Amino acid sequence: MIPEIGQYALILALCVALVQTVFPLAGTIVGNRNWIAVARPATQAQLMMVIVAYGCLTYAFIVNDFSVAYVAQNSNLALPLAYRISGVWGAHEGSLLLWVLILALWSGAVTIFSRSVPEDMVARVLSVMGMVSIGFLLFTLMTSNPFERLIPAAVNGRDLNPLLQDIGLVIHPPLLYMGYVGFSVAFAFAVAAMLSGRLDTAWARWSRPWTNVAWLFLTLGIALGSWWAYYELGWGGWWFWDPVENASFMPWLIGTALIHSLAATEKRGAFKAWTVLLAVFAFSLSLLGTFLVRSGVLTSVHAFATDPTRGVFILAFLAIVIGGSLALYAWRAPQIRSRVGFALVSRESGLLLNNVLLVVACATVLLGTLYPLLLDAMGLGKISVGPPYFNSVFIPLTVPLAAMVGLGAMARWKKDNMATLLRHTRVPLVASIVIGLLLPLLTHGGYSWTAAAGLTLATWVTATTLQGVYDRVANKKNPVAALAAVPRGFWGMTVAHLGIAVFTVGITLTSIYSVETDISMAPGDQHDIAGHTFRFEGVVEVRGPNYTAQQGLVTVYQGEDRVTKLRPEKRVYLVNTNPMTEAAIDPGLTRDLYVSLGDPVGANAWTIRIYYKSFIRWIWLGAIFMAVGGGLAATDRRYRTLAKRSADAVEIDGATTGAA
Amino acid sequence: MSPTQRQRLLVVGILVVGIGIAATLTLLAFQKNLLYFVTPTQIKSGELPQQRQFRVGGLVVEGTVQREGVRVQFDLTDTANSVTVVYSGILPDLFREGQGIVANGKLTDNGVFEASEVLAKHDENYMPPEVSDALEAAKNLPDKLKGHPK
Numbered sequence: 001m002i003p004e005i006g007q008y009a010l011i012l013a014l015c016v017a018l019v020q021t022v023f024p025l026a027g028t029i030v031g032n033r034n035w036i037a038v039a040r041p042a043t044q045a046q047l048m049m050v051i052v053a054y055g056c057l058t059y060a061f062i063v064n065d066f067s068v069a070y071v072a073q074n075s076n077l078a079l080p081l082a083y084r085i086s087g088v089w090g091a092h093e094g095s096l097l098l099w100v101l102i103l104a105l106w107s108g109a110v111t112i113f114s115r116s117v118p119e120d121m122v123a124r125v126l127s128v129m130g131m132v133s134i135g136f137l138l139f140t141l142m143t144s145n146p147f148e149r150l151i152p153a154a155v156n157g158r159d160l161n162p163l164l165q166d167i168g169l170v171i172h173p174p175l176l177y178m179g180y181v182g183f184s185v186a187f188a189f190a191v192a193a194m195l196s197g198r199l200d201t202a203w204a205r206w207s208r209p210w211t212n213v214a215w216l217f218l219t220l221g222i223a224l225g226s227w228w229a230y231y232e233l234g235w236g237g238w239w240f241w242d243p244v245e246n247a248s249f250m251p252w253l254i255g256t257a258l259i260h261s262l263a264a265t266e267k268r269g270a271f272k273a274w275t276v277l278l279a280v281f282a283f284s285l286s287l288l289g290t291f292l293v294r295s296g297v298l299t300s301v302h303a304f305a306t307d308p309t310r311g312v313f314i315l316a317f318l319a320i321v322i323g324g325s326l327a328l329y330a331w332r333a334p335q336i337r338s339r340v341g342f343a344l345v346s347r348e349s350g351l352l353l354n355n356v357l358l359v360v361a362c363a364t365v366l367l368g369t370l371y372p373l374l375l376d377a378m379g380l381g382k383i384s385v386g387p388p389y390f391n392s393v394f395i396p397l398t399v400p401l402a403a404m405v406g407l408g409a410m411a412r413w414k415k416d417n418m419a420t421l422l423r424h425t426r427v428p429l430v431a432s433i434v435i436g437l438l439l440p441l442l443t444h445g446g447y448s449w450t451a452a453a454g455l456t457l458a459t460w461v462t463a464t465t466l467q468g469v470y471d472r473v474a475n476k477k478n479p480v481a482a483l484a485a486v487p488r489g490f491w492g493m494t495v496a497h498l499g500i501a502v503f504t505v506g507i508t509l510t511s512i513y514s515v516e517t518d519i520s521m522a523p524g525d526q527h528d529i530a531g532h533t534f535r536f537e538g539v540v541e542v543r544g545p546n547y548t549a550q551q552g553l554v555t556v557y558q559g560e561d562r563v564t565k566l567r568p569e570k571r572v573y574l575v576n577t578n579p580m581t582e583a584a585i586d587p588g589l590t591r592d593l594y595v596s597l598g599d600p601v602g603a604n605a606w607t608i609r610i611y612y613k614s615f616i617r618w619i620w621l622g623a624i625f626m627a628v629g630g631g632l633a634a635t636d637r638r639y640r641t642l643a644k645r646s647a648d649a650v651e652i653d654g655a656t657t658g659a660a
Numbered sequence: 661m662s663p664t665q666r667q668r669l670l671v672v673g674i675l676v677v678g679i680g681i682a683a684t685l686t687l688l689a690f691q692k693n694l695l696y697f698v699t700p701t702q703i704k705s706g707e708l709p710q711q712r713q714f715r716v717g718g719l720v721v722e723g724t725v726q727r728e729g730v731r732v733q734f735d736l737t738d739t740a741n742s743v744t745v746v747y748s749g750i751l752p753d754l755f756r757e758g759q760g761i762v763a764n765g766k767l768t769d770n771g772v773f774e775a776s777e778v779l780a781k782h783d784e785n786y787m788p789p790e791v792s793d794a795l796e797a798a799k800n801l802p803d804k805l806k807g808h809p810k
Contacts, residue, residue: 344670356674360682367686382697382790384715386764389693393685518749520729579753598750599727607730609750 003068006056007147010097013049013104014137016042020107021130024123028196036119039126040111046133047108054101057146058088067153070094070146076159076575078546086170087160092310093146095173099290100136102174102181103129110185110210117206124192125185132184135317143310159546159575168228176221176248180286182214183255187283190276191325194332204266204275209634211262211279212492215255216630222248223623231583236516236594236611238619241390246369247289253362254282257355259630264351268413271348273329273336274355280325285362287318292369343415350408357401364393402457402504405497406464410471424471428463435459443614444531445513454508461501465494489636496629503622506615513614518598522605530612532593533557539597539606547573549582552606554595556586566595568608592616695764699794703767704741716743716773717762717791725757736763736773738791740798747775754780760791 020042027035057070061084066072074090089095107129114122140146163169186207193203225248230238239245258278264270291314342348368385376382406428411421436456440447469483472490476482515530523538537553549571556563566584573580583596591614598607696714698707703716721735721742730749734757735742745763755761755778765775 341664341667344666349670349674352671353674353678356678360678364682364686371690382793384695384697385690386693386695389689392689392693393682396685397682518730581753596750598730601727601729607727607750 002056002059003065003147003149006053006060007145009049009052009056010137010141010147013046013053013100014134014141016046016049017130017133017137020046021127021134024130025127025195028120028123033119036123039119039123043104043107043111043126043130046130047104050101050104054088054097057094057097058085060147061085061088064157065153066155066157067150068146069148069150072150072154072157074160075157076546077156078574079157079160079165080545082170083160083165087164089173090160090164090169093140093144095177096136096140096144097146098174099177099181100133100140102177103133103136103184106181106185107133110188114206121192121196121203121206124195125188128188128191128195129184132188132321135321139310139313139317143313156575159573162547162571162573162576162578162580163232165546166228166232168224168232172221172224172228175217175224179214179216179218179221179255180248180251180289182210182217183251183279183283183286185210185214186258186279187325190279191328194276194325194328197332197335199272199276199332199336201266201269201272204262204272205639207279208259208262208266209636209639211255211259212630212634215252215259216627216634218248218252218255219623219627219630222252223620223627226623227620230616231585236583236596236609236613238510238616241368241387243369244289244293246365247285247292250362250365250369251282251285251289253358253365254278254285257358257362258282260351260354260358264348268340268342268348270340270342271352271355273333276333276336277329278355278359280322280329284318284322284325285366287314287321291315291318342413345411345416345418345421347408347411347413347416350404350411353404354401354408357397361394361397361401364397365390368393399457402461402500405461405500406468409493409497410464410468424467425464428460428467431463432456432459443509443513445515445614448512451508451512454504454512458501458504458508461504462498465497465501469494487636487638489633489638492629492631492633492636494629495632496626499622499625499627499629501622502618502625506618506620506622509615510613510619514616515612516609518607518609520601520605520607522602525605527610529610530591531558532563532612534593534595534610536606536608538604539600542569544571546575547571547580550597550600552584552595552597552608554584554608554610556593564593566593568595568597570597587617589617590615697762697790699738699797700736700741700743701738701794701798703743703771703773708767712766713764714766715762715764715790716745717760717794718742719791719795720755720757720759720761722757736761738794738798743773744771745773745775745778747778751778752780756780760795762790 019038023035023042024039027033027038057068059065060068060071061075062081064071064075064077064084066075070091070093074087074094075084079087087094089098107126110122110125110129114125117125189203189207189210193199222245225245226238229240230236258275261271261275261278265272265275291311340348368389372383372385407421407425410424433456436454436459437452439455439459440451443451469486469490472486473479473482513530517527517529519527521527521536523536526533526535528534533556535555535557537555539550539552542549542551549569551567551569554566554568556566564586566586568584569582571580571582572578581596583594585595586593591612594609594611594613596609598609600606698714698716700716700718702708708714716736718736718738721737724733724735726733731746732748732751733744733746736745737743745765747763747765759780761778761780763773763775764777764779765773768774
């Protein structure tokens with residue numbers, strides 16, 4: 001009964017989404033205010049319906065209703081409750097429902113937090129989001145219904161993929177989807193602005209906080225996925241340039257470009273047409289990511305069993321969204337005039353360079369990801385593009401980007417003086433070269449010029465960013481008060497840029513000073529790595545709630561002192577009898593000790609993988625900095641006061657609603 | 661030149677330089693780093709890509725997995741022909757006899773494939789698309805091309 005309610009709720013949500021799409025948009029065209037007013041209630045009603053549907057599926061998981069095919073395939077009586085709840089998005093159908101739910105939540109948020117935006121604009125935005133909703137609801141109902149019954153019901157379920165029974169999976173997909181789908185808001189604002197023909201700076205101001213929030217979720221989602229792959233896949237890597245990782249990274253790159261371009265559009269009215277295009281691409285790439293993951297065209301950890309109808313559906317949907325919005329763009333773009341001049345040395349130029357580099361970087365990732373698929377589709381052979389390609393293209397593009405970060409942020413809008421700018425960077429330049437050259441002396445692995453270069457870059461980013469803060473308060477009478485008066489948007493930028501420095505330290509030192517070995521060890525054997533002695537004590541059998549495991553014990557010493565005891569496991573789950581490696585990690589700010597069990601060899605020896613990972617935590621720490629920065633910027637008071645001011649203006653205006 | 665023209669020139673200049681650098685880097689990297697996928701049958705008939713490094717895929721032949729410390733040796737088949745693969749290191753969890761896998765590495769002079777990486781996927785029912793295509797192709801081979809999988 002409950003699953004049927006879920007199914008009806010989903011169908012109702014589709015009907016309501018149709019209303020949400022058609023009436024408000026028609027209202028803005030014919031000028032019917034009653035129709036425009038439908039937007040908010042319809043959106044909220046759709047959200048309610050989707051919540052009901054989602055709740056029904058979660059309920060089916062909690063009570064182990066194995067008469068629902070999806071539950072029977074992805075749950076089990078022995079599965080702990082937490083994983084039954086997160087198991088809802090453990091496979092294709094449910095994660096699609098989660099996508100729909102998150103889209104409805106973002107739309108709902110727009111109805112609440114856009115009181116200051118003119119009603120006709122809100123109507124257009126919600127209508128565009130309704131269109132996206134229709135697409136995904138149709139997709140769910142037609143090709144991937146999570147409520148399909150299994151008759152007769154299974155006695156027990158086939159269990160959740162063991163790889164996904166982990167805290168990382170509980171939060172990784174929702175965060176990632178919050179980011180992906182969040183770009184639909186920026187997309188909807190851009191399309192709405194094009195529809196209205198009012199491509200002024202107002203739409204940039206409205207969509208800036210939304211874009212920041214979506215970007216911060218995407219940043220966290222990607223970082224979490226990287227962390228999860230690091231400890232769960234047992235390879236100890238943090239990024240593999242796997243096509244699915246690329247699928248989430250491309251919208252991030254464009255999203256980052258969009259954040260910066262929106263700043264120029266809002267503050268100076270520059271790059272208007274370009275910003276609209278970026279907003280369209282950020283969301284299109286999110287959809288492309290969904291297509292790549294869901295259609296099964298990829299060889300990847302994330303690929304689910306292939307179903308061609310799904311691939312065709314998303315491809316068609318993608319074509320409509322991209323084709324439609326680009327057609328609209330072609331129609332409207334000629335009307336956009338950015339009549340703002342700026343000098344060669346100015347913040348606009350910096351942002352332009354930032355955008356070019358990010359977009360080009362994204363294009364190289366796109367090429368490396370799609371080229372093999374294209375060749376295969378045309379029957380020209382099967383190739384793959386591995387990490388060496390991405391590393392050799394990506395690093396030369398991102399290093400100048402990082403080097404420019406502090407400088408660009410320091411430069412003034414419109415026109416700055418190169419001599420002044422250089423004078424301000426004298427101290428950071430000397431400091432970063434000295435510190436960068438000296439720091440590698442402190443490491444255990446011997447001097448490395450690459451490390452020196454990476455650390456110089458990281459120090460340079462830090463120093464120039466802090467110089468930017470200093471410049472803001474240096475000539476003020478009361479520096480403390482001046483510091484307090486610095487707006488949150490600026491702090492957000494500062495923290496995010498410092499995140500780049502932290503991240504740079506992480507990748508540089510991890511790639512240079514990490515030590516990795518696979519060896520075969522018998523109980524009592526010792527192995528020395530990076531000043532640590534790893535002693536293999538043996539393997540015992542342990543039982544978990546729904547698995548049994550061979551648990552190894554490795555004691556780590558540093559000289560005479562015992563550092564830690566690591567217990568890596570090789571698990572076999574009761575239902576899905578795949579072996580699963582659980583690495584044991586002793587985390588630290590400057591190094592991780594990482595041990596995982598391979599296979600038994602001979603009587604009681606095992607192959608064991610021992611890693612010493614230098615500074616790997618800094619990679620994710622950098623991402624956290626960036627996300628915090630995004631959050632700070634999104635909560636800048638300016639957006640609220642601006643919002644209030646335009647709301648006041650509307651009240652004074654009285655009759656007309658579209659005054660902003 | 662008016663300021664607007666100068667600005668346009670600047671924008672175009674940055675774009676051209678940026679895209680130029682990127683295109684050069686990309687093409688260079690592409691040439692060096694494309695990995696071709698090859699089936700055991702193609703190895704047998706000598707159809708090897710120019711590059712030394714390539715990928716080979718197939719099913720792990722039952723009863724051929726030998727371990728010696730961290731060194732592993734096994735045969736990989738597309739059901740028509742097979743190739744011996746050696747690998748040093750820890751294999752992925754789902755590496756098993758009969759499982760479809762993809763190995764990344766190069767062919768040594770004595771016809772043994774030395775893998776630097778072995779990929780098996782994290783779903784027991786999932787077959788890498790390349791491998792299932794290779795098996796399909798092997799099925800349709802004329803009999804004279806079929807060797808005897810070891």
